[in-house]
Amino acid sequence: MAQSSATLAGPADPFDRPAVRTARRVLLPVVVVLAVVFPFVFTNPATTSIAMFTLLYVGATSAWNMFSGYTGYMALGNAVFYGSGAYFFANITLHLHLTGGVGIFALVPVAGLFAGLVALPVGWLALRTRRHTFVVITIAIFFIFQLLAYNLHSLTNGSSGMALPIPPWDAQTYNTYFYLAALLVAVVAIVLSWAVRRSSFGLELLAIRDDEDRALGLGVKTTRVKLVTFVLNGAVTGMCGAIYAYYLGSIYPPFAFEAIFDVTVALMAFLGGLGTVSGPVIGALILEPVQQYITLRFTSGGLALITFGVLFLIVIRFLPDGIVPSLAATIRRRWTPRTGAAATPPAAGPPVGPPTVGQTVTVSRPGLTGGVSR
Amino acid sequence: MGTALTKAVVNGILTGGVYALMAAGLTLIFGVMEIINIAQGIFVVLAAYLSYVLQVHLGIDPLVGLVITMPVMFGVGVLIEWGFVRRLKAQNRSALSILVTFAVAIVIEGFLTQFFSADLKILKAWYVDRSVHVLGFYLPYIYLIGFVLAVVLLAALYLFLYRSRSGKSIRASVQNRAGAELIGININRVSAITFGIGAAVTAAGGMVFGATNSFNPNSGYDLISRLLVIVVLGGLGSIGGALVAAVVALVIEDVTAVLWSPVWASTMFFAVLIVVLLVRPNGLFGRAAVRAQ
Numbered sequence: 330m331a332q333s334s335a336t337l338a339g340p341a342d343p344f345d346r347p348a349v350r351t352a353r354r355v356l357l358p359v360v361v362v363l364a365v366v367f368p369f370v371f372t373n374p375a376t377t378s379i380a381m382f383t384l385l386y387v388g389a390t391s392a393w394n395m396f397s398g399y400t401g402y403m404a405l406g407n408a409v410f411y412g413s414g415a416y417f418f419a420n421i422t423l424h425l426h427l428t429g430g431v432g433i434f435a436l437v438p439v440a441g442l443f444a445g446l447v448a449l450p451v452g453w454l455a456l457r458t459r460r461h462t463f464v465v466i467t468i469a470i471f472f473i474f475q476l477l478a479y480n481l482h483s484l485t486n487g488s489s490g491m492a493l494p495i496p497p498w499d500a501q502t503y504n505t506y507f508y509l510a511a512l513l514v515a516v517v518a519i520v521l522s523w524a525v526r527r528s529s530f531g532l533e534l535l536a537i538r539d540d541e542d543r544a545l546g547l548g549v550k551t552t553r554v555k556l557v558t559f560v561l562n563g564a565v566t567g568m569c570g571a572i573y574a575y576y577l578g579s580i581y582p583p584f585a586f587e588a589i590f591d592v593t594v595a596l597m598a599f600l601g602g603l604g605t606v607s608g609p610v611i612g613a614l615i616l617e618p619v620q621q622y623i624t625l626r627f628t629s630g631g632l633a634l635i636t637f638g639v640l641f642l643i644v645i646r647f648l649p650d651g652i653v654p655s656l657a658a659t660i661r662r663r664w665t666p667r668t669g670a671a672a673t674p675p676a677a678g679p680p681v682g683p684p685t686v687g688q689t690v691t692v693s694r695p696g697l698t699g700g701v702s703r
Numbered sequence: 704m705g706t707a708l709t710k711a712v713v714n715g716i717l718t719g720g721v722y723a724l725m726a727a728g729l730t731l732i733f734g735v736m737e738i739i740n741i742a743q744g745i746f747v748v749l750a751a752y753l754s755y756v757l758q759v760h761l762g763i764d765p766l767v768g769l770v771i772t773m774p775v776m777f778g779v780g781v782l783i784e785w786g787f788v789r790r791l792k793a794q795n796r797s798a799l800s801i802l803v804t805f806a807v808a809i810v811i812e813g814f815l816t817q818f819f820s821a822d823l824k825i826l827k828a829w830y831v832d833r834s835v836h837v838l839g840f841y842l843p844y845i846y847l848i849g850f851v852l853a854v855v856l857l858a859a860l861y862l863f864l865y866r867s868r869s870g871k872s873i874r875a876s877v878q879n880r881a882g883a884e885l886i887g888i889n890i891n892r893v894s895a896i897t898f899g900i901g902a903a904v905t906a907a908g909g910m911v912f913g914a915t916n917s918f919n920p921n922s923g924y925d926l927i928s929r930l931l932v933i934v935v936l937g938g939l940g941s942i943g944g945a946l947v948a949a950v951v952a953l954v955i956e957d958v959t960a961v962l963w964s965p966v967w968a969s970t971m972f973f974a975v976l977i978v979v980l981l982v983r984p985n986g987l988f989g990r991a992a993v994r995a996q
Contacts, residue, residue, distance in 0.1 A: 403798045457984045461739060464801060465935045472928040473973040480966055588924055592805050634813030641806035645799055
């Protein structure tokens, strides 16, 4: 999807040709319609369950990428927000004595809001550090939250877990509701990620990734920009967590705060292409069904773990650049020489967003080139 | 209360030594290679299982077994560096290395679960059951042995790093990787040795851990979270810092267990990190992160 915004749109860029643009304009709604229709065509509960989880991960990975992919800060504690969303949802349905049904999906955004609130102090603390220390801090904060989930009995009921309202839907349509909710969250995550990527705000994030000190020198309010994105990431991840909890029907600390979740979202983003809009979507679409299949196929915990780990190792070994950037580079190499003169230059303004890792981003926006802000 | 408190402090110092040893491997690997070895926790568990196998099947005492488990763990470390870490591309290397070592940890956990099931195991030996009477309380010998082992191995590590040629190569690589390469240091060899040493020290750590705690393949997560806290607290890459941080954190944890409740002891462990980071974002002994490039 919106790949053009994630590529350097030079005059000879094959992705910028009118035909490609039109194709994209037609294809995108078609994909959305297909996604909506999917559970009504493939009604097998096993299939819709895998599809639902895949969409949850599309949302969660896009959210992770929006922060970590754009800023280059590797956050490995996103399960904090996933779990916070899940437990908030469990608590609010319990204390308001709500019964299961479509109506309580309305509380999913509220759970997201809560997870965003959690992300505020977490981000404020973690973002005082950079690079490796930041990674380790996010991991440490994740373990604190997991411990708290075990220990704060009044909020989480400890290791006995919490039950959520059971919706009154029959087995055939049960998954469909969750699927559509997950689809909605995934679309919100993608649109948000795309909007951030296109905005000057997104450019500031990329500038931080390429050289934070220089970005600061150029007047980017780095602390604020990073924190805002971190909170957005937390809020979207929290919404995914809430749907996850509602779907499971019960929630326990090791499921809500799962270390593998932290790594999975990162791996999906790496697989698809870090820092692109479509990369995390494609990464999740490929990896999550495989993961779900492995979980279903191997009931023995040991074999499932080994297969998981080997899958991870293969992905890292063979696709370090990510699918989308590799594919884009190949296509560009093949098409550019022949179509160099055919394409028209972009109408106005500088090209949006140089994307590939390693390229330096120049932030040139009126009012941004002033003095050092602090 | 007084005795309990003294006991907690002594316990904290003694176990802190063992954690310092395990964390020293982690921080050394970071210092040389700029990667965070998430598999360090499962290395400890793997080493504990090795000791367990030697004991149950061959009747070798865990302490004597170190003669076997330490070289084996060294080999495991070298193999993982060669097989996975070295093959990463320079771009995104430090981020990918975390994912790779995590994946390695998952695979090892899977194999351990497959072979040993998730049942809790514990190492047995005469020095685990018997205690010595000090300062009005009984202390199992294993705590003393663990501490002595940690001190001896840390001293050996120090001598190796500061007196031997390989050690000098390692320190040169810590200071300036590119510079070390330019003056003819084989960085691949140094990386492999470092990873091997980092894993070998977990053999001793795993033996003590396995004798003082019951463990299963899942124990790696708890360990790695603690080790990460210790190395960040001490400042990434600083062995001395890890030593101080390990003792401080473990004493605080044990004292919390006595004064407040054992349930919140491990949370305190992490809370220490947050408090320190509020004051010193680079840890107690860390250098400020230099600009990349």
